[in-house]
Amino acid sequence: ETGVTQSPTHLIKTRGQQVTLRCSSQSGHNTVSWYQQALGQGPQFIFQYYREEENGRGNFPPRFSGLQFPNYSSELNVNALELDDSALYLCASSFRSGSYNEQFFGPGTRLTVL
Amino acid sequence: KNEVEQSPQNLTAQEGEFITINCSYSVGISALHWLQQHPGGGIVSLFMLSSGKKKHGRLIATINIQEKHSSLHITASHPRDSAVYICAVTDRSWTGAGNNRKLIWGLGTSLAVNP
Numbered sequence: 001e002t003g004v005t006q007s008p009t010h011l012i013k014t015r016g017q018q019v020t021l022r023c024s025s026q027s028g029h030n031t032v033s034w035y036q037q038a039l040g041q042g043p044q045f046i047f048q049y050y051r052e053e054e055n056g057r058g059n060f061p062p063r064f065s066g067l068q069f070p071n072y073s074s075e076l077n078v079n080a081l082e083l084d085d086s087a088l089y090l091c092a093s094s095f096r097s098g099s100y101n102e103q104f105f106g107p108g109t110r111l112t113v114l
Numbered sequence: 115k116n117e118v119e120q121s122p123q124n125l126t127a128q129e130g131e132f133i134t135i136n137c138s139y140s141v142g143i144s145a146l147h148w149l150q151q152h153p154g155g156g157i158v159s160l161f162m163l164s165s166g167k168k169k170h171g172r173l174i175a176t177i178n179i180q181e182k183h184s185s186l187h188i189t190a191s192h193p194r195d196s197a198v199y200i201c202a203v204t205d206r207s208w209t210g211a212g213n214n215r216k217l218i219w220g221l222g223t224s225l226a227v228n229p
Contacts, residue, residue: 042200103217
């Protein structure tokens with residue numbers, strides 16, 4: 001049990017729609033990272049938020065956006081959904097401790113775009 | 115070529131066998147993770163290593179920083195060990211505010227342990 005939860009567990013959308021995925025981090029974790037894992041692939045880094053600001057971004061278009069809130073929750077928003085957006089979306093939270101932050105993963109949200 | 119390579123890609127073993135999964139990486143790292151992912155998706159962190167060796171129950175992880183190589187060993191394997199095992203490294207060259215770093219992931223090794 002990592003203390004990181006995600007909702008919903010599963011979601012089905014159609015092309016062109018918008019989706020919001022949610023992640024609730026452990027109390028005190030000031031950093032959250034989002035990853036996309038397509039079927040049969042390793043997770044790909046989408047972006048990271050630190051203290052409510054975007055802290056770095058992977059190779060994802062602007063229609064992928066995020067928010068981080070003071071209560072340690074965060075959102076991943078995807079606009080204009082495409083079929084290729086079908087994937088498992090993982091969030092991972094961490095807190096600065098010395099020179100490294102161990103990341104704690106949520107169970108993921110499986111998004112299917114039809 | 116991926117910055118993190120794992121081998122084998124797929125592995126089938128009989129219950130009780132000793133299993134080794136290998137990970138090689140080409141970037142400078144500050145730490146290496148071994149993670150486990152069961153069908154359905156949730157990821158569990160098994161180990162975080164920056165040097166040497168760690169052991170937890172039947173799992174052992176080793177890392178050789180000079181050779182940029184790590185191994186995950188499972189002793190006395192059991193069908194419940196069946197999962198995808200993923201190696202990920204913390205990219206030392208990528209820094210953002212707050213000293214939080216990005217993970218670079220291998221593609222995973224799919225392990226099936228038969229009774």
